[in-house]
Amino acid sequence: MKEITPQELEAKLAAGEQVSIIDVREAEEVAAGKIPQAVNIPLSLLEFRTQDIDKSKTHYMVCRSGGRSGKASMFLAAQGFDVINMVGGMLEWEGNVK
Numbered sequence: 001m002k003e004i005t006p007q008e009l010e011a012k013l014a015a016g017e018q019v020s021i022i023d024v025r026e027a028e029e030v031a032a033g034k035i036p037q038a039v040n041i042p043l044s045l046l047e048f049r050t051q052d053i054d055k056s057k058t059h060y061m062v063c064r065s066g067g068r069s070g071k072a073s074m075f076l077a078a079q080g081f082d083v084i085n086m087v088g089g090m091l092e093w094e095g096n097v098k
Contacts, residue, residue, distance in 0.1 A: 001073050002084040009060055009086055010095040013037065020059045024072045025090070029064060033090075033097035043068045050079060058082045065089040 012019055013035075021038040023030055030040045041049045043063070053059065059081060061069035066089040073085040086093075 001070065001077065003087045004060060004084050006086055006088055006093045006095070010093070013095065020054070020057045021062055022053070022059050022072070023062045024068050025063050035062065035090075035093065036096055036098045038062060043072055046072055046075060050076070050081075053081060055081055058084060060084050060086055062086045062093075063089050065091050 009019070009021075019037065021035055023034050023038040023040045024043040024046060025034075025040070026042050026044070027040065034040065041052070053076070059076070061073045061076070061083055063069040063072070066085060066087045069089060070085050073083045076083045
């Protein structure tokens with residue numbers, strides 16, 4: 001599984017790169033703050049929402065600590081998606097949140 005640190009992802013955003021971020025936390029967790037560019041697709045709904053994910057893009061997967069996003073990354077990679085897991089999750093994110 002490909003991985004990226006929160007600092008590396010933040011650097012991509014700061015450089016103005018257009019990246020697809022999928023936050024797989026539950027809605028109540030996201031309500032406490034998420035990366036502004038992130039789209040929330042809870043892990044529990046991911047298998048039902050794959051049609052909403054563009055297979056032509058690389059997607060950065062995010063959760064609270066990196067565990068659920070790791071599971072999501074493995075699931076999506078098996079479906080043919082290009083995914084990168086953000087290790088450490090939002091617990092280690094120091095960038096902007098909304």
